[in-house]
Every structure is written in structure tokens, then in C-alpha cells.
Amino acid sequence: MTVPVSEIEALVEAPTLAGGFTTIEGRSPGQIAWQRIKRDKTTMVALAMVVLILLLAIAAPILKAANLIDPNTPHTDLVQGIGSLPTGAFGGASAKHWLGVVPAVGTDVFSRIFLGITLDMSIALAATVLTVVIGVAAGLVSGFYGRWTDSVLGRLMDLILAFPQLIMILALSPVLVGQPPNNTKVIIYLVCLLAVFGWPYLARIIRGEVFSLREREFVEAARSLGARNGRILWKELLPNLRAPILIYSTIILPTYVSTEAAFAYLGLGLDPTTTPTLGSILNDSVNYSQSDPTYFFVPGITLVLIVLSFNLLGDGLGDALNPKADRF
Numbered sequence: 001m002t003v004p005v006s007e008i009e010a011l012v013e014a015p016t017l018a019g020g021f022t023t024i025e026g027r028s029p030g031q032i033a034w035q036r037i038k039r040d041k042t043t044m045v046a047l048a049m050v051v052l053i054l055l056l057a058i059a060a061p062i063l064k065a066a067n068l069i070d071p072n073t074p075h076t077d078l079v080q081g082i083g084s085l086p087t088g089a090f091g092g093a094s095a096k097h098w099l100g101v102v103p104a105v106g107t108d109v110f111s112r113i114f115l116g117i118t119l120d121m122s123i124a125l126a127a128t129v130l131t132v133v134i135g136v137a138a139g140l141v142s143g144f145y146g147r148w149t150d151s152v153l154g155r156l157m158d159l160i161l162a163f164p165q166l167i168m169i170l171a172l173s174p175v176l177v178g179q180p181p182n183n184t185k186v187i188i189y190l191v192c193l194l195a196v197f198g199w200p201y202l203a204r205i206i207r208g209e210v211f212s213l214r215e216r217e218f219v220e221a222a223r224s225l226g227a228r229n230g231r232i233l234w235k236e237l238l239p240n241l242r243a244p245i246l247i248y249s250t251i252i253l254p255t256y257v258s259t260e261a262a263f264a265y266l267g268l269g270l271d272p273t274t275t276p277t278l279g280s281i282l283n284d285s286v287n288y289s290q291s292d293p294t295y296f297f298v299p300g301i302t303l304v305l306i307v308l309s310f311n312l313l314g315d316g317l318g319d320a321l322n323p324k325a326d327r328f
Contacts, residue, residue: 029321036320043316049309053117060118064111071115071276075106091294099298103288109295112276113302119270119277120306123187124256127194128249135199136245139206140233144214150207157200165197173268183270190263194256202248209244213237243321250314254307261303278303 027035037043063069078092079085084104086092091100091109099109142153173189213219214237222236257278263269264279265286281299289296 033317033320037316040316040320042312043320046309046312046316049305050313053121053306053309056114057118057121060114064115069111069114070108071111072107072274075101075108077106079103079106085288085291086295091292091298093294100292100294102284103292103295109281109298112281113278113299116276116278116281116299117302117306119275120257120260120279123190123194123260123277124253126191127198127256128253130191130195131198131202131252132245132249134195135202136206136238136241138199139203140210140237140241142203143207143210144229144233144237153203157203160197160200163197169193169263169268170266183275186268186270190260190268194259198252198256202245202252205244205248206241209241210237213240243317247314247318247321250310250317254310257310258303258307278306 078101080087086101093100097108138153142150219236222232261279261282265283269280270277278299285296285299
């Protein structure tokens with residue numbers, strides 16, 4: 001008889017006691033998942049990269065306040081010639097400017113990318129949290145109550161998903177953001193915009209999970225003990241949805257980072273002269289892709305690493321939290 005891997009992983013043998021007996025201690029699903037993650041080198045590398053990215057995002061405003069990084073001060077003495085290109089190799093890289101300087105203005109590329117990570121991650125994290133809150137609430141209600149509630153929410157999801165997203169974004173941005181654009185309004189607009197068009201995907205995932213869970217024995221037991229619907233939703237069903245919520249969050253967050261970059265490329269973004277983001281830096285660097293390739297590739301590679309790290313982490317979490325996964 002073969003024993004499932006998940007059952008073997010759930011048991012930990014302690015040292016043998018007197019008389020030849022052994023004690024067996026059960027492990028929680030979280031502990032089992034963490035053991036699986038630690039055995040997957042790719043996921044561990046992705047996790048380390050994600051932690052590093054988050055630490056950089058937290059550190060950038062602190063370093064800027066301490067004047068250790070300066071993204072806005074121009075150094076016109078470091079750019080010259082046709083097109084005001086940086087002097088020296090690799091875009092003017094030096095001990096003071098590790099990644100060179102921006103052509104024409106001479107601001108420090110490293111400082112701008114450093115602060116750009118903070119702004120991009122802030123927008124993406126805020127949009128992800130709002131997406132999860134709306135999506136989980138809608139999915140729970142839709143899947144648990146069903147009938148006309150499910151029908152109304154389902155049609156709303158279909159309507160949002162059918163919208164010409166890009167056209168609506170470009171059409172509404174001058175009205176909602178204003179001209180010239182205000183950075184605070186742009187941030188709020190981007191966060192709300194990403195969440196509005198992102199929550200239906202998560203809501204459908206949660207709805208399907210709730211359809212399966214609401215007929216399980218623990219829900220029936222809670223009902224038999226007199227638990228109200230609110231308690232069943234938030235105390236019984238929601239804790240069992242942590243895995244899909246966590247996995248979806250790690251996947252949607254890098255999508256929002258790259259979406260912000262796409263919006264900045266189309267001209268819908270923060271003022272690049274005062275508040276640089278990876279999208280606005282990449283948009284500006286396209287003009288110098290041949291004359292100053294360092295300035296073009298550095299923000300592009302940074303954006304790729306952020307998206308790749310979160311995607312790999314999401315894949316690893318999906319396998320680790322899946323009780324039927326056997327790749328570990």
C-alpha cells in the first residue's frame with residue numbers, strides 16, 4: 001500500500017522513548033508548505049528577491065530624506081556634446097553615479113530607479129489590497145448566497161470585463177486627473193483604476209471555491225450550532241481561502257507594476273521630473289536606446305526582475321500550498 005506524500009509530510013518523528021515507543025507530532029498546513037518552499041531553490045531565490053525589492057522600496061524614502069540619494073539635482077557638467085549625452089563609459093557611470101546619469105539633464109539614474117521602485121511598489125501594493133478586499137467580498141457573497149445575488153454580481157463582473165479598458169482609461173484620465181496632472185490625483189486614479197478592472201478575476205476564483213466549500217461538513221456543523229451567515233462567511237469560509245488569495249496577490253502585484261509602466265509609456269503617469277517611476281524612466285530612456293543603451297537597459301532589467309521574482313514566487317506558493325502537488 002502506498003502512502004500519500006502529504007500524509008508523510010504531516011508527521012514528524014521525535015526521538016524514541018523508553019520501551020521503544022515514538023511520539024508523532026502533527027504539522028500545520030503552513031508548516032508543511034514552508035518545508036516544501038525551502039526545498040525548492042527557485043522559489044527560495046524568488047522569495048529572497050522579493051524581500052530585497054520590498055526592503056529597497058522601504059529604504060528609498062529614508063535615504064532620500066537623509067540626502068543619501070538625490071534623484072532630482074541636475075549635473076549638467078556630466079553631459080555634453082550632441083544630444084547632451086553623458087560623458088564616459090556606461091552612461092557616465094562613476095563612484096558617485098553607479099548607474100550613470102540621465103542624458104540632457106544629468107540627474108542620477110541609480111537614485112531615480114531606487115525611488116521609482118518605491119513609487120511603483122506603493123501603487124501596486126495599494127491596488128492589490130483594494131483588489132483583494134473587493135474581490136474576496138464579492139466572491140464570498142456571490143458564492144455563498146447564490147440565486148439573485150450571484151446573478152447580479154455575475155452580470156456586473158461580465159460588464160466590467162467587457163469594457164474597453166485602455167480606451168476608457170485614456171478617455172477619463174484628463175477629466176478625473178486634470179490638466180496639468182496632479183501627482184496625488186494620478187496615484188489615486190491609478191490605484192482605483194487597477195482595482196476596478198482587477199477584482200472580477202479574483203471574485204470568480206473565490207466564488208468557485210465558496211461553491212465547493214459551502215456544502216462541506218464544517219459549514220453544516222457551524223449551521224447546526226446556530227452560527228449566523230456572517231460568522232460562517234468570515235470565520236469558517238474565509239480562513240479556508242487564504243491559499244488562493246495569497247497566490248493571486250503575488251501574481252497580480254507584478255502585473256500592476258508592469259501596467260503602471262505601460263500607462264506611463266502612454267503618457268498617463270506621475271510627473272517624471274519630480275516623482276520618477278520605472279514606467280516614466282523607461283518611457284524617457286526609449287529616446288536614448290541607441291545613443292545611451294545603459295540608460296535604456298537598466299530600468300528595463302529592473303522591471304523584468306521585479307515581475308519575474310513575484311511570478312516565480314506565486315508559482316512556488318501555488319505548488320507548496322497544493323496538497324496534491326508532488327514536484328517537491
